[in-house]
Amino acid sequence: MSISAHLAAVAGNILPFLFVLGIVVFFHELGHFLIGRLCGVKVDAFSLGFGPEITGFVDRWGTRWRLGLLPLGGYVKFHGDANGASMTDEEAAASMPEAERKVTFFGQSVWKRAAIVVAGPLANFVLAIVIFTGIFAIHGRGVLIPQVDKISHNGAAEAAGFKPNDVILSIDGRKVDSFEDVQRIVQVSSDVPLTFVVARLGKDVTLVATPRRRSQTTATGLADVGVLGVEAKAVEANWHIQRYGLVKSFQLATGETWYVIDQTATYVRGLFLGRESTDQLSGPIRIAEVSGEMAKVGFAALLNLAAVLSISIGILNLLPIPLLDGGHLFYYAIEAVRGKALNDRIQQVGFRIGLTFVLGLMILATYNDILRLTK
Known part of the structure; x- marks a missing residue:
């Protein structure tokens, strides 16, 4: 190259x-x-990036809006702060008149x-x-019908009795509409028995499967997740784009945000408790790679x-x-x-x-x- x-x-x-x-x-x-x-706090500076200033301007309220040379972060510096981390400038604070103190962060x-x-x-x-x-x-959202195509040998699904062409209807009483719904529930349920209801040859069949913990590559690196051991039947007839109005989109967005919060918080909690590995952590290099891919x-x-x-x-x-x-x-x-x-x-x-x-x-x-x- x-x-x-x-x-x-x-x-x-x-x-x-x-x-x-x-x-x-x-x-x-x-x-x-x-x-x-x-x-009522006066803001001295709003900086996107750290280090030497590339460019900037002062607004009519006296705030310096600046672009720093190092783009890995930013800060807001309130009046009376020693730095962008809101550490108090003790010397300046001691000599401030009361009127000025009222517009400081520490005041x-x-x-x-x-x-x-x-x-x-x-x-x-x-x-x-x-x-x-x-x-x-x-x-909208791309929806893949949760129809089973392939089943991994010696996997959790095979042990539970899943068959090709089974359509997953619900998991632990929760209705699923897409294969993505199935993945999300399974991934956070490693080593936890789940009750599946599947449609098979016109009948509803109940199966109990325990997703097995496996390391898989995700957008941010390796992650230990629950794996059922099935692949979806990703034929064109099973795909469709679901369109939503603004209200429903907001509801889905709130749910999506909560899902990511829950996933991230679960990992962080597991990290501090020693249940998760630090080798799943990703830094700016990996994020840059994924940004390029996206x-x-x-x-x-x-x-x-x-x-x-x-x-x-x-x-x-x-x-x-x-x-x-x-x-x-x-x-x-x-x-x-x-x-x-x-x-x-x-x-x-x-x-x-x-x-x-x-x-x-x-x-x-x-x-x-x-x-x-x-x-």
């Missing part, structure tokens, strides 16, 4: 990646910004500060719902990836780890109970621990990405 071809391949990943990450970060910080302004009540902080992750979830709603309303599929697929990534970033930021939004909320919860904030020394130690954790997580995810590339 020539140098120009290599550059084209890299650009084909980087540009979609910057687009996806840019809109996710922008809306996250916009959540902080809007609620901060609503609470707000604990409830207002909590609302400003939680607005970022919530904006990520709202963004996902908006994107999913648009996709369902404009493109861009080739189409703009809707790229937006779908942005929605999923937005949810993941929202959940990550809610973890009770100092430096992240969840860490701030943890401190505010303690402050609300105690009636006063933790002293600065304890908070500083916590932020250093949080920074170490976040950097370690980024290094581990990047290492996993490089390991996948070498394989």
